[in-house]
Amino acid sequence: MDASRGNDVLPESATAEEGVKTESGGGDSSARRITAMLIAPGTIWMLLFLVVPMLMMVYVSFWTQKTFSIEPTLTVKSWVAFFSSETYFAALLRTIKIWLIVLATTFALGYPTALFIGLFIKNKTVQTIVLVLCVVPFWTSFLIRVLAWRPMLGKEGAVNIVLEKLGLIAEPIEVLLFTEFSVVVGMTQIYVVFMVGPIAFMLSRIDPSLIEAARDLGAGTWRIFRTIIFPLSLPGVVVGAIFVSVMVLGEFATSAALSGRKVNLLGNIIVTQVGSLKWAFAAVAGVILTAVMAIVVAVLLRFVDLRKEL
Amino acid sequence: MTAILELKNVTKRYGGDTALDGLSVTLEANEYISLLGPSGSGKSTLLRVIAGFEKPDAGEVLLEGRSLAQVPAYRRGIGFVSQGFALFPHLSVFENVAFGLRNREDDPLQDAAELRRRVDEMLALVGLSDLGERGIDQISGGQKQRVALARTLVADPKIILLDEPLGALDANLRARMRVELRRIRQQLGITFMHVTGNEEEALAMGDRVAVLDSGRLAQISDPDSVYNRPQSARVAKFLNCYNMFEGRRDEGGAFHAGVSSFACSPGAAAAGVYCVRFDKIRVVPLQGLSEDGGTGVRATFITSEYAGPRITYFFRGADGKVLEVEYHLSHRRPDEFAVGGDYWLSWSPDEALVYFQ
Numbered sequence: 124m125d126a127s128r129g130n131d132v133l134p135e136s137a138t139a140e141e142g143v144k145t146e147s148g149g150g151d152s153s154a155r156r157i158t159a160m161l162i163a164p165g166t167i168w169m170l171l172f173l174v175v176p177m178l179m180m181v182y183v184s185f186w187t188q189k190t191f192s193i194e195p196t197l198t199v200k201s202w203v204a205f206f207s208s209e210t211y212f213a214a215l216l217r218t219i220k221i222w223l224i225v226l227a228t229t230f231a232l233g234y235p236t237a238l239f240i241g242l243f244i245k246n247k248t249v250q251t252i253v254l255v256l257c258v259v260p261f262w263t264s265f266l267i268r269v270l271a272w273r274p275m276l277g278k279e280g281a282v283n284i285v286l287e288k289l290g291l292i293a294e295p296i297e298v299l300l301f302t303e304f305s306v307v308v309g310m311t312q313i314y315v316v317f318m319v320g321p322i323a324f325m326l327s328r329i330d331p332s333l334i335e336a337a338r339d340l341g342a343g344t345w346r347i348f349r350t351i352i353f354p355l356s357l358p359g360v361v362v363g364a365i366f367v368s369v370m371v372l373g374e375f376a377t378s379a380a381l382s383g384r385k386v387n388l389l390g391n392i393i394v395t396q397v398g399s400l401k402w403a404f405a406a407v408a409g410v411i412l413t414a415v416m417a418i419v420v421a422v423l424l425r426f427v428d429l430r431k432e433l
Numbered sequence: 434m435t436a437i438l439e440l441k442n443v444t445k446r447y448g449g450d451t452a453l454d455g456l457s458v459t460l461e462a463n464e465y466i467s468l469l470g471p472s473g474s475g476k477s478t479l480l481r482v483i484a485g486f487e488k489p490d491a492g493e494v495l496l497e498g499r500s501l502a503q504v505p506a507y508r509r510g511i512g513f514v515s516q517g518f519a520l521f522p523h524l525s526v527f528e529n530v531a532f533g534l535r536n537r538e539d540d541p542l543q544d545a546a547e548l549r550r551r552v553d554e555m556l557a558l559v560g561l562s563d564l565g566e567r568g569i570d571q572i573s574g575g576q577k578q579r580v581a582l583a584r585t586l587v588a589d590p591k592i593i594l595l596d597e598p599l600g601a602l603d604a605n606l607r608a609r610m611r612v613e614l615r616r617i618r619q620q621l622g623i624t625f626m627h628v629t630g631n632e633e634e635a636l637a638m639g640d641r642v643a644v645l646d647s648g649r650l651a652q653i654s655d656p657d658s659v660y661n662r663p664q665s666a667r668v669a670k671f672l673n674c675y676n677m678f679e680g681r682r683d684e685g686g687a688f689h690a691g692v693s694s695f696a697c698s699p700g701a702a703a704a705g706v707y708c709v710r711f712d713k714i715r716v717v718p719l720q721g722l723s724e725d726g727g728t729g730v731r732a733t734f735i736t737s738e739y740a741g742p743r744i745t746y747f748f749r750g751a752d753g754k755v756l757e758v759e760y761h762l763s764h765r766r767p768d769e770f771a772v773g774g775d776y777w778l779s780w781s782p783d784e785a786l787v788y789f790q
Contacts, residue, residue: 330517330519332515332516332517332519333519333521333522335486335506335513335515335519336513336515336519336520336521336584337521337532337536338486338506338507339484339485339486339506339507339511339512339513339585340507340532340533340536340537340584340585340588341507341508341533341536341537341538341539341588342507342532342533342536342537342538343507343538346536346538350521350532350536351521354523355522355523
């Protein structure tokens, strides 16, 4: 018995070892080559279309702007103009204000929704279906979704008609449309789903036995939410906040369509300046916007160690 | 001995499946009771009903004589240590243990010094004094087990329910935690109920062993009785150390199972199950048959499994059934058998257990 087993096993293990050797023999350099080949397209793409344009933008912001042309003579004139102009500096502050409001509204609306999807719906399939339902509005074009708020919020829009018919108001409310309010409403509706998704994902990953354990240890529902559920969903909140922040800070279309050009954000300024060929000035606004975004993302990432959490 | 927890005719159904079927059992104060059953026997459901995570469809649970029907999980004073430990990953070891004292609905502990004293005391009891500030991802599986236990114990529960507490640990650690669990329990004098699917663990841990089968209590007694005198063929089967033959006893006291027949205690003819423990069998060469006083069965040797202190031999009986024979190697060397060779598996009829339906 022993002898026959030995005969069976020996040749097999020998071939297996040979196989491993040939594979690992050329392994080191070929593995490195494969690594290089895999990361090359991404790296080249990012260099060409992210790093170089960003450096270019910073560089152009110091060029000299003539009426209809731009010259590569370095100057800080555009920078001085930006910060000394009431209009442009106010746009920066307004951008930050609208961003903070939209961040708050998307969180206030998004967190309960995510809580329902991620924690209360136990069935994974139903969870996915509901999340997909959240994305359904994206099947319509962005501009249509934004413009659809006009007949909703306008002086003779749906909201005013309903309120008047109910007898709640005598005169139509005019501040609904073409104000910061309408911009906030539009942005909240469009971006709230980016808050819901990551939070729902984190919530659905919470092991139900943790909640059971907390309950067994005597904690009530609100305590469990505050001490267990919310802290564990925090990485989702941060990711959602990064999504919303980056998109809202760079926004120009919603504010253009829903503010009647009364609410100018940094994004709107860039569009106008580029439209009138003021490249240097647009570059200044671009650099400032990028810097604001970088700070926001860096600060948000300080709250959680995403690498550890995801 | 005083009863601390009583279950009376507890029934729990999930849809059409009956997880607990009119189960009654009494837990004594200050005992270690292990609950053995195959998966699907209802043992986890039983724990969840006691802990208050599930409501029984019928019957009642009494803690120290009072019904728990209207008492929510967090007011029962029953600790629950779940299978995966369920430690809070965002809190340190200390914070995990302090969680219940600090966050419980009834009378939360506000005094920081008192909190620290009690948590430190509990960490010392489970041997984790130096690890309080560690994160949950910075400790080993065995340490997690201790944290989970300390977190539950710190609130002075009357009973601790442990759901397969050693399942997530490697074999080495499991053996050590067995001793630890029993030591901790003895030191505190509270009742532990330990659910396991492992018969060896159930026998080793429990002052009493309860065997659960299809939502009913099949047997509850001391480990020695469960092991040596299982009350039914089902219990013998869970113990995983009996060769079992289904068949019929005739009036002459012979038990017929397929082509084999064994000596059996005489009595009325009846269908039944004939069980012989693995370690009660001797393997004899076919020639030596006449000298052997026992009864037995002819079988073909397949293979063996060596496990240090014992060796298990696998044989195939005439009807294709695999039979196991276990030799303890304390005072002998393992025997060599030829693969494919025929042997006689012999045992004394007194050692066989026969269950009639």
